[in-house]
Amino acid sequence: MDDEVVRAWRVVEREPGVVLLDGFHALKHALRFGGEVRRVLTADRGALLALAAELAPDVVAALDRLAVEVPEPALRQVAPRPHPTGVVALAVRPSAGANAAALAARPREAPVVVLENPRNLGNVGAVIRLAAGFGATGVVTTGDLDPWHPNVLRGSAGLHFATAVERLAVPELPDGPLYVLDPEGADIRDLPFPDDALLAFGTERHGVSAELKARADRLVAVPMRPGVSSFNLATSVGMGLFHWMSGKR
Numbered sequence: 347m348d349d350e351v352v353r354a355w356r357v358v359e360r361e362p363g364v365v366l367l368d369g370f371h372a373l374k375h376a377l378r379f380g381g382e383v384r385r386v387l388t389a390d391r392g393a394l395l396a397l398a399a400e401l402a403p404d405v406v407a408a409l410d411r412l413a414v415e416v417p418e419p420a421l422r423q424v425a426p427r428p429h430p431t432g433v434v435a436l437a438v439r440p441s442a443g444a445n446a447a448a449l450a451a452r453p454r455e456a457p458v459v460v461l462e463n464p465r466n467l468g469n470v471g472a473v474i475r476l477a478a479g480f481g482a483t484g485v486v487t488t489g490d491l492d493p494w495h496p497n498v499l500r501g502s503a504g505l506h507f508a509t510a511v512e513r514l515a516v517p518e519l520p521d522g523p524l525y526v527l528d529p530e531g532a533d534i535r536d537l538p539f540p541d542d543a544l545l546a547f548g549t550e551r552h553g554v555s556a557e558l559k560a561r562a563d564r565l566v567a568v569p570m571r572p573g574v575s576s577f578n579l580a581t582s583v584g585m586g587l588f589h590w591m592s593g594k595r
């Protein structure tokens with residue numbers, strides 16, 4: 347019986363567009379924001395439903411329908427290091443076409459965050475969580491990192507399902523005024539961000555490329571104390587989005 351459950355999981359796992367949700371919060375947000383959740387495995391169904399009743403009553407009914415209990419070793423076959431909440435799930439990500447259309451749609455009421463060639467999966471997850479929280483239109487990454495990697499989904503707590511997340515090449519970036527965040531730019535306090543802005547951020551080690559800077563409408567800096575060379579990438583995105591939001595009153 348458990349072998350059958352694991353075999354069925356493996357079949358769904360290989361379907362195009364299927365992503366792994368590791369832990370309760372990623373699963374909760376996928377369900378809450380309309381993700382198509384295909385499989386849910388837990389080592390303790392009762393504990394999972396109790397956790398949902400306490401933290402997210404809106405998803406209890408869906409979990410009751412979807413969650414299948416398997417012994418710990420079977421869970422470890424599909425998730426070798428299960429999340430402390432003891433639940434793992436498979437969901438279908440929105441199609442690249444739907445995301446690209448959402449990112450390009452005009453008029454745009456909230457910025458698109460652009461991460462140029464990010465390297466750190468945790469940073470990208472944190473940025474997606476910020477974008478979802480601030481109500482940004484979405485997050486575009488360039489470069490080879492997969493923004494739907496399981497560790498990014500874990501870092502975003504599944505909030506990929508609450509904003510449009512897509513990897514694009516630089517020439518495919520959506521239209522809109524390009525505000526590039528860079529320590530050498532003009533003081534952010536003098537520049538409100540328009541709702542349709544693209545807010546672009548550089549890679550963790552090397553910062554923004556010359557190519558992206560050349561395309562910028564504005565280069566913008568968050569002032570720092572002398573001697574400090576830069577802020578962390580996700581922190582910078584948080585400050586940029588907060589700056590946009592605080593100009594909206």
Ligand SMILES: C[S@@+](CC[C@H](N)C(=O)[O-])C[C@H]1O[C@@H](n2cnc3c(N)ncnc32)[C@H](O)[C@@H]1O
Binds near residue numbers: 548569579
């Ligand atoms: C860790 S930093 C990159 C550090 C890189 N050595 C540099 O000098 O830009 C990652 C990104 O965060 C953003 N960032 C960091 N500090 C910033 C600041 N003070 N003002 C504006 N953007 C900043 C930039 O987009 C930067 O490319």
